[in-house]
Amino acid sequence: MNLSNIKKEFPIFNNSSLVYLDSANSSQKPQSVINRINDFYSNEFSNVGRSVHALSIAATNNYENTRVSVQKYINAKSKDEIIFTKGATEAINLVANTFGQKYLKENDEILITELEHHSNYVPWHYLRQIKGIKVEFAEIDQHGSVSIENIEKKINSKTKIIAVTHVSNVTGAILPIKEISQLAHSKNIPVLVDGCQGAPHLKLDMQDFDCDFYAISCHKMYGPTGLGILYAKKKWLEELPPYQGGGGMIKEVKKNNITYADLPNKYEAGTMQTAQIVAFKESIKFIENLGIENVMNHEKKLMDYAVEVLRKNNSVKLIGNPKEKSAAISFTIEGIHPHDIATILDEDNVAIRAGHHCCQIFHETLGIPATARASLGIYNTKEDIDRLNSSINKCKKIFNLK
Amino acid sequence: MNLSNIKKEFPIFNNSSLVYLDSANSSQKPQSVINRINDFYSNEFSNVGRSVHALSIAATNNYENTRVSVQKYINAKSKDEIIFTKGATEAINLVANTFGQKYLKENDEILITELEHHSNYVPWHYLRQIKGIKVEFAEIDQHGSVSIENIEKKINSKTKIIAVTHVSNVTGAILPIKEISQLAHSKNIPVLVDGCQGAPHLKLDMQDFDCDFYAISCHKMYGPTGLGILYAKKKWLEELPPYQGGGGMIKEVKKNNITYADLPNKYEAGTMQTAQIVAFKESIKFIENLGIENVMNHEKKLMDYAVEVLRKNNSVKLIGNPKEKSAAISFTIEGIHPHDIATILDEDNVAIRAGHHCCQIFHETLGIPATARASLGIYNTKEDIDRLNSSINKCKKIFNLK
Amino acid sequence: MNTKELYQEIILEHGKNPRNLRKTENFNKDAKGHNPLCGDIVHIYLKLNEKKKLEDISFEGSGCAISMASASIMTDLVKGKEENEVKEIINDFLGMIKINPELKSKNLKDDEKTKLMCLSGVKQYPMRVKCATLSWHTLISAIDNKKEEINTEKFD
Amino acid sequence: MNTKELYQEIILEHGKNPRNLRKTENFNKDAKGHNPLCGDIVHIYLKLNEKKKLEDISFEGSGCAISMASASIMTDLVKGKEENEVKEIINDFLGMIKINPELKSKNLKDDEKTKLMCLSGVKQYPMRVKCATLSWHTLISAIDNKKEEINTEKFD
Numbered sequence A, B: 001m002n003l004s005n006i007k008k009e010f011p012i013f014n015n016s017s018l019v020y021l022d023s024a025n026s027s028q029k030p031q032s033v034i035n036r037i038n039d040f041y042s043n044e045f046s047n048v049g050r051s052v053h054a055l056s057i058a059a060t061n062n063y064e065n066t067r068v069s070v071q072k073y074i075n076a077k078s079k080d081e082i083i084f085t086k087g088a089t090e091a092i093n094l095v096a097n098t099f100g101q102k103y104l105k106e107n108d109e110i111l112i113t114e115l116e117h118h119s120n121y122v123p124w125h126y127l128r129q130i131k132g133i134k135v136e137f138a139e140i141d142q143h144g145s146v147s148i149e150n151i152e153k154k155i156n157s158k159t160k161i162i163a164v165t166h167v168s169n170v171t172g173a174i175l176p177i178k179e180i181s182q183l184a185h186s187k188n189i190p191v192l193v194d195g196c197q198g199a200p201h202l203k204l205d206m207q208d209f210d211c212d213f214y215a216i217s218c219h220k221m222y223g224p225t226g227l228g229i230l231y232a233k234k235k236w237l238e239e240l241p242p243y244q245g246g247g248g249m250i251k252e253v254k255k256n257n258i259t260y261a262d263l264p265n266k267y268e269a270g271t272m273q274t275a276q277i278v279a280f281k282e283s284i285k286f287i288e289n290l291g292i293e294n295v296m297n298h299e300k301k302l303m304d305y306a307v308e309v310l311r312k313n314n315s316v317k318l319i320g321n322p323k324e325k326s327a328a329i330s331f332t333i334e335g336i337h338p339h340d341i342a343t344i345l346d347e348d349n350v351a352i353r354a355g356h357h358c359c360q361i362f363h364e365t366l367g368i369p370a371t372a373r374a375s376l377g378i379y380n381t382k383e384d385i386d387r388l389n390s391s392i393n394k395c396k397k398i399f400n401l402k
Numbered sequence C, D: 001m002n003t004k005e006l007y008q009e010i011i012l013e014h015g016k017n018p019r020n021l022r023k024t025e026n027f028n029k030d031a032k033g034h035n036p037l038c039g040d041i042v043h044i045y046l047k048l049n050e051k052k053k054l055e056d057i058s059f060e061g062s063g064c065a066i067s068m069a070s071a072s073i074m075t076d077l078v079k080g081k082e083e084n085e086v087k088e089i090i091n092d093f094l095g096m097i098k099i100n101p102e103l104k105s106k107n108l109k110d111d112e113k114t115k116l117m118c119l120s121g122v123k124q125y126p127m128r129v130k131c132a133t134l135s136w137h138t139l140i141s142a143i144d145n146k147k148e149e150i151n152t153e154k155f156d
């Protein structure tokens, strides 16, 4: 496989002039992933784990093979540290709920940042409502990132967990999560990383990052919808209570008591997303075949080009200018509301996103109600950026800007 | 479409002698559902709701169209009463968690039955652990069902919610849920129905059942894995707090407070199972095209035949003999453990399930550690039952029984 | 569908220079509206006299061209009309923007209808219908003295 | 693979008439095991003398033919052996049932190896490996005085 003609691995780009710049929202799917889903349902379908017939045994093996693929890909110590969830949102809810239940009491503090996606704020807000804990926000800096200093400033003896995004889905800023883990651990505070925007674009190494929890959305990583991953250090998964209750996560069920299964089953209640999990192995394989270094290199070049082109374009104002930047860029145009931009671009088959991108705190802090965002996937090209730019020029023409 | 040659709508039966009698675990998928997933990912993929580009608008419409299909199919009053979940397990956890949070306090009672699947017990057990509420069990009768009298006996002034299965996944017993709702409502108690085994086989009419909550697993209903549905009366969804927190379920997010979106979004946090939801419309269409009356009729005939054949077979003991019976039948053979039966049947390509079927309470009550279960889907035939029976005879031969 | 039809001159013009973008002195009714998707916000102020005639209407807020133009055109058209006439016009507009091919209201003159129909292009853009209707829903809310803020984060 | 290989005469016979299915009087070590998937349960009783020799071993429990036969054959083979020999045999068996093509233990005679290899058919049935290994894991637990009940509800 070759990055230069990678678009043809994605059927959605066949016979279409689509410029898809909304991958931070959800990525397109390669043929190999789609085929695997198809094959699995057509020839191999069974539920996993519970039946002893051959289809079920094969499905269970496939299911567990994906877990091992993920473990290796993110360099986790054990496959028991890989929990399949509905998405990153569920992964973060799982941690907030169980950690909150076991370890948090009134006036304890949770430290998040002003960059966080609602998925990494609302679950903590619940604890504020239910338990009276406090949610603190580390401030964004002038580049649209959050420095380690700004995090350190907000840590105090009441801080019980730090929850930060790996990469901002608005500015693309990459946070120094290894350093954040070091800092936090020096004060005995665990760290949750919202890896939604990191996982599809950066090299993942849990043992190097040393964070306690890392949440991934598989649908942003060239995988099926309805699937996410929670990586968590084994000691946490062993200590925390289970999250959802149901079939498959129990050891013994009596009328007066219930004991729970060992890891990872303890956190996988009910029938899971069998087909999606089986197929996600192909997503990992797809990225591995390209090589994550090549992907990073390709996306960095493209992003540098996008920044250059948009910066030259009068009236376009880039939001944030982080030194370490991944695959998302947001902007405004004085005199044109982002939703009007998105609608006009759409007519040229250029798909971007406009709004607050589930980051109302960030937008409020900057005092802008909405931004337009272009986000990259491995299938994007310089031509896509050029098409973005010329469609922006069309907007300006319609709105009589120069 | 015609029930007599329906097997060919399911690709897994092409060129294979598979006798699939494990549909209570998960059903096979028709070609139309598989194709829809394929098409959606190949040509139409986008996340829903949040972007204004054309792909996203079309995806959002498809997504909401499934909601309307489900609403009509189950005869719910409003489409806002249809919440998409990961599965029935999540649906029940959602209710137990939010209802427990808002309405339950120490010593309150939850009434379930000895027939319940672990998914309709463990979530309530959590409340026992966290809040000190009590879980009571209505007893099974000699037919392997739970009579309305046995439910009534356990209701008292402390009973705050009744949670019962529509159909037992072990004995196939159909519970009188309309009468249970009437009884419960006469005492002002809400009713949750675990509809996992009812939804694929029976006519669904929420306004007639009048239950407050009904949980469905789409993967047992010829739909994709990783998808379930919670039906709930609107007043409950309006009154109960939200469950998971994240993107898409909020109205306004401030640093000191958060308000939540209107129904149904309030309960759909994060990126949902877009492709699976879009495709599930085809599952509904598939059942509608056959006609649920025809399906019921077909499955009843088949089940009567299975009962007749197995009853004639020496050494086979049927578990339970409910008058109202749906598509599952469990049995034991004196002298052969169910897991040995399942393994030997598997060699003949007859897939059944052996174990406690996530119903340890039921098995403990009966004093049997495990049973063998054959469960039907619309694709099963009399020949399948005959093959089951002759493989059972092979078991007996291997184990020298007569 | 062509964005030229959506972004007609008149919309761009009202979007850039909205009429009645101010706060009515001595207003006696008001309501706020919010479209969380776009971040559009609007605050509508009314002065209804004893005869239920809309003596003045104004708005504050910010948003996309469609929502600003819609609020601007709306306030222009309903000013001076009676409460029941206003309600009838609102219904007519909301009906048109969803399904009806044209406006039917007897309370609108032909040139007023032509002006309003400039917003009809939005029909082709379901996610943008919310932008066009926000100020209208908020006006109902103000007239009816509803306490809750109008919010468009609903699919319909 | 043919179920005849799995359900060999010797397994069916041990399954039907398990040896040592009783409770050792004056046992000094014991442990329980459970396979929640099948509902198999086993309780193992040992009598180890001062020289760490296994004077007696017995079991109570119920389960499928594979698990009963495995417990029966196991107890027969290890009785009278020394603790370290027993541990070595257990390792050898668990290694064989997972990956090794044959048994290597010096503490087993050839006919004992042949008997144990009757259980090797289970390799082809991953979900049933748990049935064959339950009593063996439980025996380790008894020897090591582990408190927790052995449970096979793990994927491995």
Ligand SMILES: Cc1ncc(COP(=O)(O)O)c(C=O)c1O
Binding pocket: A246, A247, A269, A270, A271, A272, B024, B025, B087, B088, B089, B090, B117, B119, B120, B165, B167, B168, B169, B194, B196, B197, B217, B228, B358
């Ligand atoms: C009666 C019953 N309830 C609940 C469940 C749980 O459903 P799911 O695993 O799809 O969440 C099942 C199926 O396993 C069932 O049969």
Ligand SMILES: Cc1ncc(COP(=O)(O)O)c(C=O)c1O
Binding pocket: A024, A025, A087, A088, A089, A090, A117, A119, A120, A165, A167, A168, A169, A194, A196, A197, A217, A228, A358, B246, B247, B269, B270, B271, B272
């Ligand atoms: C930074 C970030 N966090 C969390 C999420 C939520 O992920 P999901 O919606 O897949 O649960 C997203 C994506 O929407 C995101 O970009």
